[in-house]
Amino acid sequence: MLRFTVNGTEVALHDVPPGESLLTALRERCGLRGTKNACEQGECGSCLVALDGRTACSCLVPAHQVHGHEVTTIEGLSPDNGELDTVQQAFLDCGAVQCGFCTPGLVVAVHDLLAHHPDPTTEQTREALAGNLCRCTGYHGIFDAVALAAQRRKDVPR
Numbered sequence: 001m002l003r004f005t006v007n008g009t010e011v012a013l014h015d016v017p018p019g020e021s022l023l024t025a026l027r028e029r030c031g032l033r034g035t036k037n038a039c040e041q042g043e044c045g046s047c048l049v050a051l052d053g054r055t056a057c058s059c060l061v062p063a064h065q066v067h068g069h070e071v072t073t074i075e076g077l078s079p080d081n082g083e084l085d086t087v088q089q090a091f092l093d094c095g096a097v098q099c100g101f102c103t104p105g106l107v108v109a110v111h112d113l114l115a116h117h118p119d120p121t122t123e124q125t126r127e128a129l130a131g132n133l134c135r136c137t138g139y140h141g142i143f144d145a146v147a148l149a150a151q152r153r154k155d156v157p158r
Helices: 022-029 086-093 103-116 122-128 140-155
Strands: 002-006 009-013 048-051 054-057 070-072
Touching: 022 048, 048 103, 054 103, 086 103, 086 140, 103 122, 103 140, 122 140
Parallel strands: 002 070
Antiparallel strands: 002 009, 048 054, 048 070
């Protein structure tokens, strides 16, 4: 049996084959479809999750390696009240969302970036998002969204 925590909830999965990826386990066994399946080679970032607080391409992580660990998906980043968090809202406000396929991985990456660099430079943003491919937006809206989310987080007392 595979036991781990997903978005704050402990899950137990039975009969997980040895070669099954975390991505497949999240989507097919946990019903968390926000994490996207695109390249299955760790090249595009659409499957990005936080694993024990660090970003990881879930398509490359064998599900059995997360036993006893904590995983946060795009679904776990929104407040419990159903509203969007500051990063998600900034993406909408800046037009950083078009087809939406890359958005979950980008939002996870931006959360990680802002956790380590609350006021990131353009170079830090570029480096943090280098593993995320977007074929629709041209990245300008995404970079604007990062700056807006950082500003909004500074404006809200914690």
